Amino acid sequence: MSQAILIINGPNLNLLGTREPQIYGSTTLADVETAAKQQAADLGVTMHTFQSNHEGAIIDRIHEARGNCQYIIINAGAYTHTSVGVRDALSGVAIPFVEVHITSAQTTASNGLPKAEVPILKDLTIDNITDNVNLINGQCPDPRLKYVLERLTQHLHDFARETRLSHEEWMTGLQFLTKVGQTCTEVRQEFILLSDIFGLSLLVDSIDHPKPPPSTEGTVLGPFHSHEAQPAPNGSLISHDPAGEPCLVLCTLSNTAGTPLAGVKIDIWETDSHGFYDVQYPGRDGPDQRAVMQSDEQGVFWFKAIVPVPYPIPHDGPVGQLLMKLRRHWFRPAHVHFMFEKEGYDHLITALYLRNDPYETSDAVFGVKESLLIDLGTVSAEQAQRYGVPEGSKLISYDFVLVGKAESDGLREANARAAMEKLGLGKMRMWRGLPVPDVD
Amino acid sequence: MSQAILIINGPNLNLLGTREPQIYGSTTLADVETAAKQQAADLGVTMHTFQSNHEGAIIDRIHEARGNCQYIIINAGAYTHTSVGVRDALSGVAIPFVEVHITSAQTTASNGLPKAEVPILKDLTIDNITDNVNLINGQCPDPRLKYVLERLTQHLHDFARETRLSHEEWMTGLQFLTKVGQTCTEVRQEFILLSDIFGLSLLVDSIDHPKPPPSTEGTVLGPFHSHEAQPAPNGSLISHDPAGEPCLVLCTLSNTAGTPLAGVKIDIWETDSHGFYDVQYPGRDGPDQRAVMQSDEQGVFWFKAIVPVPYPIPHDGPVGQLLMKLRRHWFRPAHVHFMFEKEGYDHLITALYLRNDPYETSDAVFGVKESLLIDLGTVSAEQAQRYGVPEGSKLISYDFVLVGKAESDGLREANARAAMEKLGLGKMRMWRGLPVPDVD
Numbered sequence: 008m009s010q011a012i013l014i015i016n017g018p019n020l021n022l023l024g025t026r027e028p029q030i031y032g033s034t035t036l037a038d039v040e041t042a043a044k045q046q047a048a049d050l051g052v053t054m055h056t057f058q059s060n061h062e063g064a065i066i067d068r069i070h071e072a073r074g075n076c077q078y079i080i081i082n083a084g085a086y087t088h089t090s091v092g093v094r095d096a097l098s099g100v101a102i103p104f105v106e107v108h109i110t111s112a113q114t115t116a117s118n119g120l121p122k123a124e125v126p127i128l129k130d131l132t133i134d135n136i137t138d139n140v141n142l143i144n145g146q147c148p149d150p151r152l153k154y155v156l157e158r159l160t161q162h163l164h165d166f167a168r169e170t171r172l173s174h175e176e177w178m179t180g181l182q183f184l185t186k187v188g189q190t191c192t193e194v195r196q197e198f199i200l201l202s203d204i205f206g207l208s209l210l211v212d213s214i215d216h217p218k219p220p221p222s223t224e225g226t227v228l229g230p231f232h233s234h235e236a237q238p239a240p241n242g243s244l245i246s247h248d249p250a251g252e253p254c255l256v257l258c259t260l261s262n263t264a265g266t267p268l269a270g271v272k273i274d275i276w277e278t279d280s281h282g283f284y285d286v287q288y289p290g291r292d293g294p295d296q297r298a299v300m301q302s303d304e305q306g307v308f309w310f311k312a313i314v315p316v317p318y319p320i321p322h323d324g325p326v327g328q329l330l331m332k333l334r335r336h337w338f339r340p341a342h343v344h345f346m347f348e349k350e351g352y353d354h355l356i357t358a359l360y361l362r363n364d365p366y367e368t369s370d371a372v373f374g375v376k377e378s379l380l381i382d383l384g385t386v387s388a389e390q391a392q393r394y395g396v397p398e399g400s401k402l403i404s405y406d407f408v409l410v411g412k413a414e415s416d417g418l419r420e421a422n423a424r425a426a427m428e429k430l431g432l433g434k435m436r437m438w439r440g441l442p443v444p445d446v447d
Numbered sequence: 448m449s450q451a452i453l454i455i456n457g458p459n460l461n462l463l464g465t466r467e468p469q470i471y472g473s474t475t476l477a478d479v480e481t482a483a484k485q486q487a488a489d490l491g492v493t494m495h496t497f498q499s500n501h502e503g504a505i506i507d508r509i510h511e512a513r514g515n516c517q518y519i520i521i522n523a524g525a526y527t528h529t530s531v532g533v534r535d536a537l538s539g540v541a542i543p544f545v546e547v548h549i550t551s552a553q554t555t556a557s558n559g560l561p562k563a564e565v566p567i568l569k570d571l572t573i574d575n576i577t578d579n580v581n582l583i584n585g586q587c588p589d590p591r592l593k594y595v596l597e598r599l600t601q602h603l604h605d606f607a608r609e610t611r612l613s614h615e616e617w618m619t620g621l622q623f624l625t626k627v628g629q630t631c632t633e634v635r636q637e638f639i640l641l642s643d644i645f646g647l648s649l650l651v652d653s654i655d656h657p658k659p660p661p662s663t664e665g666t667v668l669g670p671f672h673s674h675e676a677q678p679a680p681n682g683s684l685i686s687h688d689p690a691g692e693p694c695l696v697l698c699t700l701s702n703t704a705g706t707p708l709a710g711v712k713i714d715i716w717e718t719d720s721h722g723f724y725d726v727q728y729p730g731r732d733g734p735d736q737r738a739v740m741q742s743d744e745q746g747v748f749w750f751k752a753i754v755p756v757p758y759p760i761p762h763d764g765p766v767g768q769l770l771m772k773l774r775r776h777w778f779r780p781a782h783v784h785f786m787f788e789k790e791g792y793d794h795l796i797t798a799l800y801l802r803n804d805p806y807e808t809s810d811a812v813f814g815v816k817e818s819l820l821i822d823l824g825t826v827s828a829e830q831a832q833r834y835g836v837p838e839g840s841k842l843i844s845y846d847f848v849l850v851g852k853a854e855s856d857g858l859r860e861a862n863a864r865a866a867m868e869k870l871g872l873g874k875m876r877m878w879r880g881l882p883v884p885d886v887d
Contacts, residue, residue, distance in 0.1 A: 128815070144773050144775070148774065149772070152773075156773075164650055167651055173881060198625050206571065210576050213572060
């Protein structure tokens, strides 16, 4: 029997010739295998080849080589660095083997950058680390992610430099963020809450969804929107809390030209009379105080709910502890959330707030806007008959106005251009509607 | 039987007269109860009083009132907003009750600020939200936390404004951070790793632990320090990995004046020959490749370990995914971690790196410094005999120098003052060794 050699190629080597050819060349794996087999045949040796992306399959193939292969040549690819199993398999079968790679570790260590552009990441100091981190992150092929991370790194580092952040404070911060992440569940989003109490949520909504008059202003989403709400026809009772004060909600929807908008998807959610959302009750039966509705042909939507109440945001987690340290209260004024979606119109996330709520001007998450304040009304005799609710019961009514997507996109872009100019961040261009540096 | 009234006071009302008297006044709860009892007696009514910080105790007391009290007056304090149980108890016993509060909800809503200083948090915009968030956070009694959060809010908001951060990007970011938090376990700290790959860890170490020559420079802690290391005498074998290449580590410790330092606590950790720390193996028996040692009277410490190997930082989590998106590799050059603690000396967290490692100038966490690079040596015949290791085996030797705490503190403070001046952040003062604004 002639001698036999087994060549094993690990994960992603099947992409050879097509994956990042500037690093790995344009020869395919089939080319390599054919050439190797030809060379082996010329020498009177049998050459077996095998490629797999699966660690277990590579281990199996090594085992199968016992008794029929005299040598193994292996490029375990990424498993080189992590697979104890492949290493043990090679030791186990005791077949002499050679480990090969198609790039030098040094080349890989250049992060794929052309040699001239590889930063020397050594002896980094307070003053030069930011530029170097941005240089190495600058390989990111997505220009937007690259720009966002470049600004993030700059601000993160400036923050540390301006505060002379201590190691202890840094550790406290990381432990706080860890706890925030670990407080999140399927039905609780503590990071949104953290963003809310720092005003970041409102800021992002203001930037991303500019609402030119007369369109309805947006406000914070909050952490309690869920995708569990059931579709409900006009007139539905959406709250089943017997302790809540019944309230008729009667609204219209139009575009900025005043034309009624039919078929708009409307997501509605509020708390029960105790100030809790359905998802805050463990063991609850299903969604309540939530619905997904559609506006009718006249742009009208209406439903029976309860009068909203002020309530504390969840404060038994790290965000609540932080608010306490800051001597801030954790209340939100009474409100009902609304989210509107319609093809051709800018997404509207908003809420209606009851005027004269004790927390009207101190909302823990900064969501209140004058244009979203409403006075609680009273159902008239005519309305009582028409909507099947008691005369004199409570009434919320509001006329929502959606801005067209083209107008909103145009305004967002104009705002972005104006901001870039004002900030003096250098030459910028728009990329998928968002600014990125305009590099030649 | 005369009529009886029960007054119930909830949590923290026992602090009345001592807690934030500017909001709650200086009358104690005992004063109030005595006055109420006196007034009741004058009217021929019996007055019972009860205070508890425990929700359950309040519920019990309400139940006990059945049949012997005709009215309840309750200030449930913070339970007002959260306790369904107290509310149900009051409904259950069906005793007429009055709910009272000693501040108006409006006053509480002012966050405890004197009325003139209460910001009106309404209609916040892209341009004014930062100042308003800082205004409301400005109540924080800790001047350092207040300053750190003021800078954090400014940079966070500037970041969003400069990038025109979209709602989708914001949500992606929060979901990423959530995943980072949820990847953390008792033995894995993904947030430290995230800080590491953004260069923040090295930056904070550089700021907080300035190391004037000739003291040894510090570097990143990394996420794999554990508190499990066992005390080990000089000469201990600290790695039990049979596949590792044995290595004698022979070091001295002195202060900047060259005086040997005895009794320094030294924490040492490295990976095994596969590039994994002990804590990365599920089901491991106990710590390995770790020890806590003490320098001897000559300032010497030595131990038997293995030659360190380059290894990938954990990349099966969100940080690894981010590195991949950024086209960055996840390797660290071969190194051994050291941490030194001694009363009167600045804490030193550092590491020794092998020169000519393929990742010497591209460490994924930016930790390499020229002064911490070492050439792997060879054990001489004399050393072999003295330290009981084979002649010709590998040797790491290094002379560590610790800087005194007073010198380091002075340098840190001088650096902070210089930075504050350069940054033009206004009048600053030092508070517990860290800068805060100097407000009159």
